[in-house]
Amino acid sequence: MRDAHTIAGEKARPVAWQTWVKTSRPFTLTAAVSPVLVGTALAGYEGTFHLWTFLATLFSCLFLQIGTNYFNEYFDHRYGLDHAGSLGAMTVIFKQEMTAGQVLGGGIFCFVIAALLGIVLIFVVGPEIILFGVAGILIAYFYSAKPFKFSSRGLGDIMVFLAMGVLMTWGSYYVQIQQWSWSAFAASVPVGFLVTSILNMNNVRDYQDDLAVNKKTLPVRFGLKFGQRFHAALLVGSYLATTIFVLVHLLPWTALLVWLTFPLAFINVRSVLYATERLAFIKGIKKTSQLHLIFGVVFAASILLATLIR
Template sequence: MRDAQTISRRTTQSVAWKTWIKTSRPFTLTATLSPVLVGTALAAYEGTFHLGTFLATFFSCLFLQIGTNYFNEYFDYRYGLDHAGSLGAMTVIFKQEMTAGQVLGGGIFCFVIAALLGVLLMFIVGPEIILFGLAGILIAYFYSAKPFKFSSRGLGDVMVFLAMGVLMTWGSYYVQIHHWSWSALAASVPVGLLAVSILNMNNVRDYQDDLAVNKKTLPVRFGLTFGRRFHAVLLFGSYVLTTIFVIAHLLPWASLLVWLTFPLAYLNVRAVLGATESKAFIVGIKKTSMLHMVFGLVLALSLLLAILL
C-alpha cells in the first residue's frame, strides 16, 4: 500500500514538474543564450571576462524570459485571448494541469529570482545596472499585461528586439566592460532580429486565433503574406547587417563566419514561404529557434577566434 502511494506521489510530482517545464516553453529559451553569449564574447574579444558575472547575467536573463512566458500564458488566458485549442498556448489552465494562480505565481517567482540576481550584479558592477533590470522587467511584464499589452497592439516585435536584442547583448557586454560600445550595439542587431523572427513565426502560426480575438499582431494588421515576407527580411537581414558592420569595422572580420549558417536560414525561409498549414509553422518556430541559437554560437565563437587572429 505504501509502495503504491509512493509511486503515485512520484508520478504526480513528475507530471507537475513536466508541466512547469512545458509552460516555460523551453524551446524558446535559446533566445536568452545567444545574446548573452555574444555580448560576453565581444567583451572577451576586447580583453575582459569574469565567469561569475557571466553566470549571474545569464541566469538573470533566463529567469526573466521564463517569467515572461508564464505571464504571457496567464494574461492571454485572463483576457480571453487563448482557448483550449489555441496553438500558441500551452493550454495548461484550460486542461486543469495548472491553475491560473499557479501560472501567475510561477511568473512572479521567476521575476523575483531574476531581480535578486540583478541586485547581485548591481553590487558587482554598480548601481547603474538597475536601469537594465528595470527596463527588462517592465518590458517583460507589460508585454502581455495591461495597460500597455504590447503583444496585442503590434508592438511585441519592437519590445522583443529591444529586450532580447539590445538590452541582453549590450547589457551582457556592459557588465563585463563598464562603458558604452557601438560594437556591442552592432552585435545586438542581428541577434535581436533573429529573436524577433521567433516571435513572428509564433504570430504567423497563430494568425487565425489572433484574428478571431482582434489581437493586433503584425500579421493580423498587415496580412499573412506580410508575415511570411517579414520572416525572410528578418533572417536574411541578420546576415546582411552583420556584413555591413564588419565592413564598417564595428565587428571583426571573423564575424563573417556566421555565413556558414546561412543554408539553415535559406531552407527555413523557403519552407515558410511555401507552407500552407499551421502545423508547418510549428516546425518553423523550432527551426527558427535553432537557427537563432546556432547563429549566436557561431558569432560568439568567431569573436573569440578573432582574439587569436
C-alpha cells in the same frame, strides 16, 4: 474574465515538475542564451571576462524569459485570448494541470529570482545595472499585461528586439566591461533580428486564432503574406547586418563566419515563404529557434577566434 479573488479561491493542487517545465516553453529559452553569449564574447574580445558575472547574467536572463512565458500564459488566458485548442499556449489552465494562480505565481517567482541575480550584478558592477533590469522587467511584464499589452497592439516585435536583442546583448557586454560600445550595439542587431523572427513566426502560426480575438499582431494588421515576407527579411537581414558592421569595422572580420549557418536560414525561408499549411509554420518556429541558437554560438565563437588571432 476573473478577478484576483476568484484566482485566490481556486483549489490548488501540487503541480508535476514536467508541467512547470512545459509551461516555461523550454524551446524558446535559446532566445535568452544567444545574446548573452555574443555580448560576453565581445567583451572578451576587448580584454575582459568574469565567469561569475557571466553566469549571473545568463541565469538572470533565463529566469526573466521563463517568467515572461508564465505571464504570457496567464494573461492570454485571463483576457480571453487563448482557448483550449490554442497552439501558442500550453493550455495548462484549460486542462486544469495548473490553476491560473499557480501560473501567475510561477511568473512572479521567476521575476524575483531574476531580480535577485540583478541585485548581485548591481553590487559587482554598479547601480547603473538597475536601468537594464527595470527596463527588461517592465517590457517582459507589460508584453502581455494591461495597460500596455504590447503583444496585442502590434508592438511585441519592437519590444522583443529591444529587450532580447539590444538590452541583453549590450547588457551582457556592459556588465563585463562597463562602457558604451557601438560594437556591442552592432552585435545586438543581427541577434535582435533573429529573436524577433521567432516571435513573428509564432504570430504567423497563430494568425487565424489572433484574428478571431482581435489580437493585433503584425500579421493580423498587415496580412499573413506580410508575416511570411517579414520572416524572410528578418532572417536575411541578420546576415546582411553582420556583413555591413564588419565592413565599417564595428565587428571583427571573423564575424563573417556566421554565413556558414546561412544554408539553415535559406531552408527555413524557403519552407515558410510560400507555405499554406499551418504545420509548416509550427515547424518554422522550432527551426527558427534552432537557427537563433546556432547563429549565436557561431557568432560568439567567431569573435573569440578574432581574439586568438589578434
